[in-house]
Amino acid sequence: MTIKEIQEEIIDEFSMFEDWMERYEYLIDLGKSLPIIDEQYKVDENLIKGCQSQVWLYSELEDGVVKYTADSDAILTKGIIALLLQVFSNQEPKAILEADTKFIDEIGLKEHLSPTRANGLVSMIKQIKLYAIALQTKA
Structure with a gap:
């Protein structure tokens, strides 16, 4: 898909x-x-900067697609990262980098989050794309 x-x-x-x-x-x-x-990925280098809660994001390239795994210590934030992984995990790095995130506006998510959570959402998307750049370069 x-x-x-x-x-x-x-x-x-x-x-x-x-x-x-x-x-x-x-x-x-x-x-x-x-x-x-996996607990081994819950390290500072995988923490997303700019999130109010702690959000860990790890990625690896497997068979040409990026596999993301994530966790958060806040239940709503965990849901937000799960939503993003539903979209971006198991996709080629190029597709991730070219993808827009207008769906977030269309579902009204950003406008229904506190300003700090909205900033965290932007930080999550940015980190997802940064990992895609790094993995595309590595491939």
Whole structure:
């Protein structure tokens, strides 16, 4: 599935919810379904700078696609990173770098986050793309 197709699916899923409380619950559930990150990746070098909570993000290139794994100490933030990994994990570095993130605006996520969480969201996307650049260069 392409990044654009995944983003369109997410937009459809979010449109089914009546209000933002239901969307927050959905994000929290997404976070709960995030596979547990290996403890060896919960190190300072994998911490995303600019997030209010602690968010660890690790990536590796496997069979030409980037595999991300992540965790957070905050349940909503964990849901946000899970949403981003749903979009960007298992994609080629080039596709990740070329992808836009308009779906975030379309589902209204950024406007329903506190300013510090919104900054954290931007930092997460930036780090996802930085890893893609590094892995593309390595490949």
